[in-house]
Amino acid sequence: MTNHDFDVIIIGAGLSGIGTACQIASQHPDKTIAVLERRERLGGTWDLFRYPGIRSDSDMFTFGYKFRPWVDYKVLAPGAAIRDYISDTAAEHGIDEKVHYGLKIVAADWSSDEARWAVTAVREATGEKLTYTCGFLVSATGYYNHDAGFLPTFPGSDQFDGQQIHPQFWPEDLDYAGKKVVVIGSGATAVTLVPSMAGTAEHVTMLQRSPSYIFAVPAFDKISAVLNRFLPEKLVNRLARKRNIALQRAIYVSCRRWPTMMRRFLLAHVRRQVGPSVDMANFTPAYMPWDERLCAVPDGDLFNALKAGEASVVTDQIDTFTKTGIKLKSGRELEADIIVTATGLQVQMLGGLKLTVDGEPRELHDGLTYKAVLVEDVPNLAWIFGYTNAPWTLKSDIAGEYICRLLAHMEDNGYAVATPRDDDASADGGGILDALQSGYVQRAKHTLPRQGSRGPWKVTMDYGHDCKMLQDDPIEDGHLQFEARRPALARVG
Known part of the structure; x- marks a missing residue:
């Protein structure tokens, strides 16, 4: 069994993991860092998902890193471009040389005696087991299971003679030209797939149990492009980022208020986009805005496909799959050569690893989240969880800044251990995503951490509030307990 010891280990080489690693490497060049990645390439979500049209669902000025601005004026970038952006960022900061690929992380155990984490990894290609140790551990694994998407049980699914595909495992050689396609779902993946396949397929039908709120956004930021003729690019990017952050927050707050x-x-926006010939019942959700996430479509591409007759939307319940398609509860039948089950994801915290403290099992949902970055009663562990009502990276950026501040504070004061403690009994038992009614959230309530009723234990999903808390508020606040440094361990590897 091989041993490797580092100051900081980051699990996951996706958007959050690479961003956090770059921040730590920049602010703490003296610290040794390792990024452990299960896949053979970095990029996380943007390397895993390969379905047609995959793109960001947030504008790139706010989805990109603050420390390395996005420089294209395309508002919603394609997945391949985002992966290249992550890869280029890693290379620019030397993080590409610190990534250890092909490692499935199965366990992490904190030792109070040694003040270190022991992380157990399995090299999936060979089955070899390795142990990595570190003083501070960061989980940047996202929140879904990479091994399996969510797939409901559909009656008669074994009868269907065509192809059934989940977007999480899209076949690279799939030929859908001239074929009838049914996409089951109404979320971000479905509204991306339908216009991307329309025109090539004979016809694409989006089959939804209930509608989602969908709005069109410009595919190209014309304002910033014009400003760049007169102003420096960095200033234009900074202005666009501030504008979009403010606009996103205003929309969210208005929807809740x-x-x-x-x-x-x-x-009314949808009605203007689809025209009078499309049934608005297919675009009228039963819930209020932001009880679930809104879906953005660039330049109204979904609406254009509907108006062109290349795609259609059906709101109904599935009775059974048949040999040639899907029979609906209404009695209608949808013919299909290919059925795409865009039915969502399976939520999984910490990449599914087994977490223990001094040999005692710990579950995230048993503790409160501290500043939505650390975990109650778990020493020297950060987990990166982005926003659900704004671009993910806004939160991962400032979470990374907070981790850098915390590491500097510990170094300056001779601390080896930082552990959040809820001595004020502020727990109220609520989950961190209770405001959302989305299916994946409801299915995951038993796995998500809890939040408190006040102070650093409460999750606000508010970028302005979090900036102050994570970037400006004192590190020592009475809730974060520190222990002095212990004798250094010999380094191996």
């Missing part, structure tokens, strides 16, 4: 008014606004 004036849901009926915003519902009318969003539905």
Whole structure:
């Protein structure tokens, strides 16, 4: 069994993991860092998902890293471009040389005697087991299971003679030209797939149990492109980022504060996009805006496919799959050569690893999240969890800044251990995503951490609030307990 010891280990080489590693490497060049990645390439989500049209669902000025601005004026970037951006960022900061590939992380155990984490990894290609040790551990694995997407049991699914595909495992050689395609789902993946396949396929039908709120955004940022003729690119990017952060927050707050008014606004927007010939029942959700995430479509591509007759939307319940398609509860049958089950993801915390403290099992949902970065009663562990009501990277960026501040504070004061403690009994038992009614959230309530009723234990999903808390508020606040440094261990590897 091989041993490797580092100051900081980051699990996951996706958007959050690479960003956090770059921040730590920049702010703490003296610290040794390792990034452990299960796949054979970095990129995380943007390397795993390969379905047609995959792209960001947030504008790239706010989805890109603050420390390395996105420099293209395309608003919603394709997945391949995002992966290249992550890869280029890693190379620019020397993080590409610190990534250890092909490692499935199965366990992490904290030793109070040694003040270190022991991380157990399995090299999947050979079955070899390795142990990595570190003083500080960061989980940047996202929140879904890479091994399996969510797939409901559909009656008669074994009868269907065509192909059934989940977007998480898209075949690279799939030929859908001239074929009838049914996409089951109404979320971000479905509204991306339908217009991307339309035109090549004979026809694409989006089959939904219930509608989602969908709005069109410009595919190209014309304002920033014009400003760049007169102003430096860095200034233009900074202005665009501030503008978009403010706009996103305003939309979210308006939806929560004036849901009926915003519902009318969003539905009127759809009516203008689809025209009078499309049934608005297919675009009128039963819930209020931001009870579930909104879906963005660039330049209204979904609406254009519908108006062109290349795609259609059906709202109904599935009775059974048949040999040639899907029979609906209404009695209608949808013919299909290919059925795409865009039915969501399986939530999984910490990449599914077994977490223990001094040999005692710990589950994330048993503790509170501290500043939505650390975990109650778990020493020297950070987990990166982005926003659900704003671009993910906004939160991962400032979480990385906080980790850098915390490491500097520990170094300056001779601390080896930092552990959040809820001595004020602020727990209220609520989950961190209770405001969302999305299916994947409801299915994952038993796995997600809890939040408190006040202070650093409460999750606000508010970028402005979090910037102050993570970037400006004192590190020592009475809730984070520190222990002095112990004798250094000999380094191996």
